[in-house]
Amino acid sequence: MGNPPAPADHLGQSLKVVADHKRSRRTRRFRKLALSAVVLVVFIAIWWLVTAAGWIKPLYLPSPKAVWDAFVQSNSCRTVGADRTVCGEQNYYMWEHLLASLQRISVGVGVAIILGPIVGFLMASIQWLNDALEPYLNFLRSLPPLGYIGLLLVWFGIGNTSKYWLLFLAAFPPIVIATINGVRGVRQDSIHAARSMGASHWQVGRYVVLPSTLPELIGGIRIAVGFAWTTVVAAELNAGIPGIGGLAYVSGQQLHTALTIACIIVIGLAAVALDAIIKHLGTMLVPWYGKA
Structure with a gap:
């Protein structure tokens, strides 16, 4: 019969199991984020294609750029007319x-x-x-x-x-x-x-x-x-x-x-x-x- 494994061997194996588990969790998290990012890119691309081709009127579905511009405008100030400055939307950012x-x-x-x-x-x-x-x-x-x-x-x-x-x-x-x-x-x-x-x-x-x-x-x-x-x-x-x-x-x-x-x-x-x-x-x- 062989000698039983030393306590240090058990500790090393336990640490390896924990490290492998953490590495596996990080891999799953990265894959999940990558998949979500790919889906988002595909969705925005289809959205842009539909609006760029004019299949839907901007009144019903504006382009991604128009939505982004509206978001930026609602968080910034702009000049309206000769000397009037408007900040945000409805007087609030x-x-x-x-x-x-x-x-x-x-x-x-x-x-x-x-x-x-x-x-x-x-x-x-x-x-x-x-x-x-x-x-x-x-x-x-x-x-x-x-x-x-x-x-x-x-x-x-x-x-x-x-x-x-x-x-x-x-x-x-x-x-x-x-x-x-x-x-x-x-x-x-x-x-x-x-x-x-x-x-x-x-x-x-x-x-x-x-x-x-x-x-x-x-x-x-x-x-x-x-x-x-x-x-x-x-x-x-x-x-x-x-x-x-x-x-x-x-x-x-x-x-x-x-x-x-x-x-x-x-x-x-x-x-x-x-x-x-x-x-x-x-x-x-x-x-x-x-x-x-």
């Missing part, structure tokens, strides 16, 4: 419109992130409360935002308050439902083990229920933020300037299609960035998720 929408999202969704988990924990822990509130929660979740935007305008006016409420109502149900599912998904043997070791109700909630619920909660927040961001255009239909959704709506009414498409692209990129940030925060808060 596009980045100011985007910041205004993000500020509305942060208030409406932020309140939902604070209240949603509290309500979800209570509904998951108290059966009669869940029975009383669940039908109304599902009713609110099923309502499209445009269905009650008019009522919010009557109640709170055309200012930011009605927009905060609309975004809050869009984000609140997904967070509550995700919290309920997370609490109910906690393994009972983990709770019993903690109680058998003398943990109080508060300690069980903090060290067992909360960590187990976090993955579901973060997933619910991702869904809520995405849904609220798609609602931003509806929230900014009335007095939505400054606001990226309001700018998209106004430019569409003025048949400024290039600017409308530029706004749509910015809205989409902002949504992707928000989702990536939340996903990264989720990885930091629950690094064990999917690995244990």
